[in-house]
Amino acid sequence: QKEVEQDPGPLSVPEGAIVSLNCTYSNSAFQYFMWYRQYSRKGPELLMYTYSSGNKEDGRFTAQVDKSSKYISLFIRDSQPSDSATYLCAMDTGRRALTFGSGTRLQVQP
């Protein structure tokens, strides 16, 4: 079993929809939680970075962390075709060696 599980998708939604992306993890030592967006043939781009349980909002993006359930989520409001990409969750125990999920491919249809 992988330390971080993420549904690979693809997830297809109409423009303007609310998107929910999720990861579960098994290592209770993870303290830092991140979401990256990766376009084809590009490097991962940091979207959200959180340390504690709870919600963090940045524009159309909201990250949720529930350490008791070992579950993290990313919500995208008013989704746009330009949001079409692969979304990677990543976690860190503090060692700086991030553990990534396998990514969820999102397609936003115009």
Next chain:
Amino acid sequence: GAGVSQTPSNKVTEKGKYVELRCDPISGHTALYWYRQSLGQGPEFLIYFQGTGAADDSGLPNDRFFAVRPEGSVSTLKIQRTERGDSAVYLCASSLNEDSPLHFGNGTRLTVT
């Protein structure tokens, strides 16, 4: 400002050859990381530098892989006796310090034939 720069963007080599992949981090970033990403997977950690020294090389798969950062800025990942299984995108990232998030380059796509 300029992001993390990786060269070459693509590298094709024959099995058994030696390759070097270069990473120029964001100016002023003291921490530098190498990851490897296979098709359809998330990046996997290889090695982390703080300054010139390797703070954690636990992700290097075997002794064919080696990385250096002699002056605390540019880093080179070196792979000896390449194998077809080494084919992947090699990503470099840097961060301002050990408490800051990572910023990735666009990677070097290595193909071993």
